[in-house]
Amino acid sequence: MNLMRLGAVLLAAPLMWGSLTGSLQAQSETELKEMQKKAMSYYDALYPTDTLKDWFVNNVGLEKGAGPWQNIYKPVPLQMYWFPVRHYVKPDGTYYDQLLEKYKPSDCVECHKEVTPGFVHDWEESTHANLRKNPRIAEKTQQIEKLIGRELKQVLCKDCHGQDHKELVMPTPAKCGECHPKETTEFMSEADRGRPNHIEGLAANVIPPWYPEMFRRGYPTAQFGCDLCHATDRCNICHTRHKFAAAEGRRPEACMSCHMGFDHPDAETYGESKMGYIYHLEGEHWDWEKPLAEIVPGKDYRTPTCQFCHFDQGNGKFAHNPVTKGVWRMGTVPPKGVDYKSSLKDYPHGINLPPLNYSLDIYSPENKQRSEQWVAVCSKCHSPRFARLYRENLNDFMFEMWKLQDRAQLILDEIVELDAFEVPIKERDIFPLGDILADALGPGLLGESVYKAFKTKAGKVPVIGPILGLHGLFATGRNNPSEIEITYADMWFGDKAHAYKGVAHGQQDISWWYGAAKVYQKINILESQAAALKHDKEFHEILKAKDRKKFAGIIGSIIGIVAVLMFGAALWKKRRETNHE
Template sequence: MTTTKYLARLLLALFLVWTGASQAITAKDPQQLTSQYYADHPGKGSHGEYWQPIPIQKYWNPKDFYKPPTSVTGEVTRDQCVACHQSLTPGAYHAWQNSSHAHLDRIRSINNGQDARFYKKEKLAEIESHLVKQGILESGAQLKDVGCIDCHGPVGAQSIRHDKDLVMPDRAKCGTCHVDEFAQAESEKDQEWPQKQWGKGHPSHAVDWAANVETAVWAAMPEREIAQGCDMCHYQQNKCDGCHTRHTFSAAEARKPEACATCHNGVDHNEFENFMLSKHGTVYQTQHDAWNFEAPLKDALTKGNYTAPTCQFCHFEADGEFSHNLVKKVRWAFNPQTTIADNLDHPWFKDRKALWIKTCSNCHSPSFADAYLTAADKGTLSGIKVEQEAKQVVEALYKDGLLTGQKTNRPAPPAPEKDAAGGFFQLFWSKGNNPSYVERVYADMWEHDLIKLYKGLFHVNPGGFTYTEGWSELMRDYAIIMDENTKLREGKSAKLSDAKSAPPERSVLNAFAQDLSNRYVLGGLLMVAGFVLVRKKK
């Protein structure tokens, strides 16, 4: 290689390193992160004209709906906030009082490097460094605590106007101090599917509010108190307290499977039940008293003494690194789709399967991990095959106009929703014969049974994907759909048969002639009857 070429390559390498480093620094700049976060936020979404928030929703999306209460006016200090809420909301006060936020000195006093919490000293120093760079903390100064005002007002403020400045903390507010975690969580928005199976960043916690407000039936429902049940999980894009419960905000709590249970349960995403009833969950339930959840996930198997995985250990890890980006290994995502099933041999999907095998190999052999994941893939493919066959039957009934009441009693769903056979909206809206019975069964089949089959397979719950949930339920609903299809189509055939055997329609002239003829015949018969009666009397 010539000297010129060597220098050129060296300069190129240095340029790439420099730009990469620049991008990394930029990605962790709190102001830029915050600006981008608000620029990306969907607010009320594209269906915003169809719904209005109810009061409780200010807590699920404080960015757009929260306004300070006017019950307390004027300036309040840091100490006044604590003293007041100690008596007004003692539950919140004691949760904070028991937290690391209230006692940063406890973190500074950890000197034993073998203490599982030792990493927090470095984390605290990192947070203070970020605050110095933002001009919030003076160089060399240390945080005394993280109090009410730091979260519900400007970080570091000594006082605020309670009725003017009070805020409900959102992701960006937490990101002021927890910059790395904020950046990692927001990086979920960068995920792109190779065949556009999902939109950019979907599905993930980072865009779950967007997914919520962009769902037509959610915006269409007049029952806003029911619809906000979706908000209570689909608000992780807005806040961090879905995992880090206020006002303790305990990292140790957030590392336990129960922290995921509020949202990851039920008929369309029963991950928690599947995990807890798996052998992994059995080990967790019987042995977790000996585990140390103060240890960060990267030390879970050493300092934490874990003897089985948790939700967090598996989903926060990718290629040996742990972060708040939980979608680096996503393959099937929320629900199985044919567009994914048909592309599992694509390098994007194969690379992610390899990452999962590496994760499982923390406890199992790579051979075992590969064998099980392959079996789970094939089991999911079997479920998709059944669901797709049922889908074709239901859509054909809709196309042929054979659904019960389709031509006489099928109101259109409220705007902005559009009518469709077995659509998602039919789980949450019903009027007349919309949905018909067969459609409702199909909606349950694809949104519930198939997903439960898939979730049970990949969370290693055998009863979950065979008998109790999943496959057995798929078979039941498949049988119902096929039975209803036969009944509805045989009903049409019978009507057609009756129509063919019926006499041809008569013209007006023929009808008149036939009626006249019938009258003459009837009159003749009456005359004969009368003549017979007269003869008998004689």
């Protein structure tokens, strides 16, 4: 099993995502053909083994799930649209047969003007319907025609969905890659960086054990947000159908429907920053048809966008890969360079499941290079000295946050050691899938100590902190997680994310009031909660001890009385026998 390709959680949720960028670069037909071959083999490249294809690629409709827990749950029907390559179910054709009495099979546009007029109006405004609307698009269309070996007047419904409703398909990046191989292969290259990325959104959604556990507990549709936000293995996440506009995909709003909220408040921190306000005030007047590689900072854009910063690959190149410069990786993996006092010092505890199987080295040669790339991006609008100081400040800030997380983890470590939860560990519900994790993964993946803990305690193991401790925000077992565990998870995954993103995007209020200040407050709340739990445990132990003493006194009294009665009876019997003599 090529689990190294998968990742174990998701965190969260996926990172920055993009749109059609870069100038129309001249490439040989041979190069484009090689790209096309790779793009159309999208799923073979991403999931190269039979096991991985069985987990994520082979279509099973709605009969079973995806990933290693596929036989534990059946997906909700909407997943046929979120993850079509795995779950799409073709229509039964009844409605289509009725429409054929009025329309021919080739009358897609005329029929859909009646059935789904919004689709048609979007398509009529799209480049697909106007393949020579300007010289740039005409040149791109000519290039595609050579690539696919036929003339294109328009890209029609059948080109993406097939000829027949009874064999209808939902297009995937592999289909888009036939005509757009450069963009698709750039998108595919996110896998080279490892998790988190966009193209493994399905894997990151279904691998965490709390996902199938919620199905087992009868709450499948409650995970609607997880399903929809992780459906990032599709081009129409940013180039919304059926317009598929590159200009739309270049605007920050293309990212914001996912990159907002609790665990990745990018929309809020960018949108409320000075950069965001300049964009809101002036962005309507910018030329969004212009490729990013041709943008002149301060002239075309007075302030950067998500795409302008995150799609920059250096040396004037922009590509459909926003994760190459990522260093802190959402801030969820413990970094080296902190003198941990808590169990974080032992992270990843022998676990060999990515992304749980390493500590982050911020100052590795690769990450130093990525940081310098960020300095170069920021220096397009700021002085290099300011850019470098800002980057170093972000790193220092994150180390401070991790010191606080270590302090919080130590508080929880003590509660676990004392088993001072409101309900003892052995009386709580299991960790998600805790009853099968040990046998399913084995000591090689879980690590010897984690494996033994799950195996010997039947899954009733308290797990806190990065990353599996996120079940505190995703699960609803009986008495698991407890209040103090939820407080901690909320602090390190939510408040710390606001602090991180606030600094990264230059939004001071979110960095402080919704970030660092909340982290500080939660530390004190955790200390108070821990003190109350320990006091409560001590009180109950005292009561138990008093009960034992009281019970022992009662038993002793009873024994004493019985002994006196027996002694008296013996004397009476002896005296009576003497009198008879």
